[in-house]
Amino acid sequence: MAKPVVWRLLFPLLALVSVILGYVGMGGLLAARVEFADDTWDRLYYTLQLFVLGAPPLDEGGVMPVSLQVARFLAPAVTVYAVIEAVRLLFAAELARLRARRSRGHVIVCGESLVADALATRLADGGRRVVRMAGAGAPAAGRRGVLLAPGDSTRAELLRGAGIHHAETLYVCSGDTARDLAVVVAADRLRRRTPLRVHVQVDDPELCMALQARRLARRTDDRMVVNFFNWHERAAHALLSRHRPPVHPDRPTRVMVVGASWFGRALMVELARTWRLRGQRRRLEVVVVDAGAWEAVHRLRRLYPFVGTVCDFVTRNRNVATLLDGDLPDAPPDQVYICCDDEEAGLKLALTMDHFWRSGPGSVIVRLGQLGGLVQAFHGPGERLLDSVSGRLDMFDALRAGTDVSGTEDSLTERLARAIHDGYLHHQVRAGVPLGATPAMREWRDLPEEVRGGNRAQAGDIDPSWTRWAACSPRIRSGVSRRR
Known part of the structure; x- marks a missing residue:
């Protein structure tokens, strides 16, 4: 992108140089031609005519000042470039469509969402x-390779x-599930020689699992390989891979989740799963702060029964946007995860509530999405723009973590295989076998790839009708983790 920008800045400069040289040279020429x-x-008028190859004083040729000689070639060159650029801009959309239609083995991304x-x-x-299918103002448009x-x-x-007949993969990420399914239906109408891989974003984890199960049950259609992914779940998994709650030998561990957003709920489930795999005898204390905290926790307990067996929940039904320091009666937590949908409100809480700062380094994690660039301000290389509260504050770019291509391509079979392995780990840890033994x-x-393959094979043997029911039944879905 740097070279086109430099050339666009150079273009008006060349035009100005042409005018100056032409004006000076025209003065010398007109002094010798009294007609x-x-x-x-008059000098300015004749100089501007240089841009259209029509200045009358030059019609008869002859000896001219050097500055005018340069200007009479430079000015038309500027005009030619302006015409070419205008034509390019005029037909840019058509050229992009033509290039997209002729592409081979490319990826199509539909939607105007951040994802x-x-x-x-x-x-x-x-x-x-x-190939990005979106409005003309799509942020990624104009990037190299897009x-x-x-x-x-x-x-x-x-x-x-958009060249879908020769595309390798289609991502559908508008954030509107009904619209995204309409895109998949439209793609399914187009016949292809090879199967198309389709990945559809679904924010609601329960709906995502239900759609996955119903797709897996229909094994006969080989024209499209459709996968539904929830980027909040992937981001929560990536976060806890980096920031697990500490374990205290003499007291329970207490964490706080501020904001019962989709990401906050996925994080609570992942906290329970991780805590169970670590085989901790004490239950994890989780304080949830949100205007709908009680409803969110109640739903999680119903959908994921194992969550209630691992965690003790305390709900604080408070509007996080109006939360002030001293409003929370709970003791300072060991770890705080700020998961507000309003990222500015979450950032303000992290920077102003010293109630959160009383634990060690990295104890306050702020989930960012649209403001993911702020990570560099607190944790960038070299001299940082802002202080991270003596190392206690950590920014987590959930959007980047949740859109890891390898994560979005997880199929339901892969998720079932992972759940089967998690159940195996849980029972082995309870039997006294340490992790890594x-x-x-x-x-x-x-996990070694050969062991993963065994879990995938077992997941693939699950009856499709059982899979459909598993997506809707909390008891059976939690029971997946006990199969081995």
């Missing part, structure tokens, strides 16, 4: 060719124009 008027306005922008950026940075194909992605003819006694991310 032409010679005043300031779609982050995915398009990461895919392009990873060397993939990306072609913009503006239009409604629910229309099959526009998907065809054998190659199989490791968490999923550290």
Whole structure:
């Protein structure tokens, strides 16, 4: 992007140089040719005619000042560049559609959400060719490796124009599940020689699992390989891989989750799962602060029964946007996860409530999405822009973590395999086998590939009708983790 910007800045400079040289040279020429008027306005008028190859004093040729010689070639060159640039801009959208239609093995990203922008950026940075179907103002448009194909992605003819017949993968990330499913239906109408991999963003974890299960149960359709992903779950898993709650030998561990957003709820489930795998005898104390804290915890307990067996929840029904220091009666927590949908409100709480600062380094984690660039302000290389409260404050870019391409491509089979392995770890730890004792006694991310393959095979053998029911039944879904 740097070279086009430099050239666009150079263009008006060359035009100005042409005017100055032409004006000076025209003065010398008109002084020798008395048949032409010679005043300031005449010189300027003849100079501007250089840009269209029509200055009368030059029609007869002859000896000219050097400055005028330079100007009479430089000015038309500037005009030619301006015409070419105007034509390019005029037909830019059509050229992008043509290039997209002729692409091979590329990735199509539909939607104007932050998730779609982050995915398009990461895919392009990873060397993939990306066609972005969105409005003309899509943030990722114009990046190297990203072609913009503006239009409604629910229309099959526009998907065809984006080169879907030869695309490798389709990501659908508008944030509106009904609209995203309409895009998948439109793509399914277009016949292809090879199967198309489709990944659909679904924010609601329960709906995401239900859609996954119903897709897995339909094994006969090989035209499309459809996967539904929840980026909040992936981000919560990545966060706890870096920031696990501390374990105290003499007292229970207390954590606080501020904001019962989709990410906050996914984090609470992941906290319970991680705590159970670590085989802790004391239950984890979780204080939830949100205007709908009680409803959120009640729903989690119903959907994920194991959460209530691992955690003791305390709910504080408070509007986090109006929370002030001293408002919370609870003792300072060992770890605070600020998960507000309003990122500015979450950042303000992290920077102003010293109630959160009484634990060690990295004890206050702020979830960021749209403001993910602030991570560099607190934790960037070299001299940092802002102080991180003596190392206690940590910014977590959830959008970047949740749109990791390898994570978004997790299928339901992969998730079931991971759940089966988690259940195995849980029962082995309860039997006294420590983590790391054998190659199989490791968490999923550290597991040897051959052991993962065995879990995947077992997950693939689960009856599809059982899978459909598992998506809707909390008892059976939690029972997946006990199968081995």
